[in-house]
Amino acid sequence: MAVTAGGRPVFGIEDLVVDQALGRAVLSTHDRWAVSEKAGGGLFLLSLAALAGERAEAVELSAGFHPDGGFRPHGMDLRVETDGSRSVLAINRRWTGDTVVERFSLSGDDLRHLGTVESPFLCRANDVAFLETGRFLFTSDHGGCGGMAAGLENILNLHHGFVGLVEEGRVRMLATGIGFANGLLPDVAADRLFVAATREDAVLVYRLSALLAGDGAAVPERIAVPGGPDNLSRAVGGALEGRVLAAVHPSLLALALHRFGHRIGLTDMTATPTRIVALGADGAGQVGVGQARAEVVVEDDGRRLPGATVAAAWRGGLIAGSATSDRLLVCGDEPSGAIRSSGWAAPAVPR
Structure with missing residues (x-):
């Protein structure tokens, strides 16, 4: 099913989060095949009722957001707040080469930028997930910054990816030694953190409380x-x-x-x-x-x-x-x- 906004294709739907209560999804998009400075990207809102048709029309939420270095969103997350509003996190891999996390509030189709989180630890950030409103986890797919460092890790199959935590403006590592740390999914109630290890063909499962307490040496369970x-x-x-x-x-x-x-x-x-x-x-x-x-x-x-x-x-x-x-x-x-x-037997x- 084609997705458009204003009649134009929405290309590169890298990530999406479904808002079950409101019957809509927020899409994180970036045209990786476009010239860096001209690469189209942004956050889009899609009513899931539109999925019944042949084409789905989305609304560009971030049309008015123009930070230095552009907005090229990657992994993202959405949180429902107690007042019914939504908080959104989006990794921004700027065309200038640095990576940051953008914080937004979302009410209806009004997306407001709340601030930018910057840290050297975020240079290879891939995905992000809320723990609380001002506290979130992120993955770094490589341990080194820059294309040369990442390329060397890929060639030598080095497992230098990691999971990090941002809280009260501070950033720290929680778990290291991951082969391209990609998506992540915290389950606070079950005390688990699921992490996609792309180069290991596995999903790693950590005890969330142990990581938050500083036990980064804990060996995770593996699901092939x-x-x-x-x-x-x-x-x-x-x-x-x-x-x-x-x-x-x-x-x-x-x-x-x-x-x-x-x-x-x-x-x-x-x-x-x-x-x-x-x-x-x-x-x-x-x-x-x-x-x-x-x-x-x-x-x-x-x-x-x-x-x-x-x-x-x-x-x-x-x-x-x-x-x-x-x-x-x-x-x-x-x-x-x-x-x-x-059912889903096949x-x-x-x-």
Whole structure:
């Protein structure tokens, strides 16, 4: 399904968060294939009722936000406050090369910038997640700043990614030694933190309280997944209730050629597959770590959506986006809005 705003394609839907109560989603977008200074990007608001049609029209929330270095949002999160307003965090990978976290409030379709968090620890920030209004976690996919340091880590398969915490203006590391720390999902009630380790083909599960107490040496549980995991989310409603969803990349080489092949003269950007998995749950609907497994719930050859980077639940179905597409993949519900009752025993059929 194509997504537009003002009649123009919304390209590069790297991340999205579904606001279940209001029936809408906030999209984090950035055109990675555009010239850096001209790269379009921003936060967009999409009514999920629009998913019943052939094209979904979104509203650009950040149209009036023009910081120095531009706005190229990456990972993001949304929090519902006690007064009904929404708080939003978005990683901004500026075209000038530095990375910061932007803080916003969202009321209706009015997005207001509250401030910018800057720190050397954020130079390779990938994803972000609220703990409380002024306290949040982030992942850093590499340990070093700059393209040369990141490239060396990639070539040597060094695991220098980490998880960090921002609170009261201070930034500190919580967990290190991660092979490309990507999406993260805190579960405060269950005292768990899920972290996508893209280069390890695994989701790591930490005791959240231990990390916050400074026990960064604790060895995490590992859940193997069929590919490199990207963004994570928690399913709400339907057969997947309570399970952790992960967009995974079956082949990191195919993904790299798809995203960066044009830099070495490849003009045919062959689609890279989309795969969505749900981590196994115990009888209480919580992800059971010890015997957990990853169940493939969506498989696409990339022609509908190349290389999904995020998946989120909505009304028992799934919505997936990609950093290299202006489309969303909608699975599991009929155009009429009725939810399929056949369950998820087999991969869902995209439309």
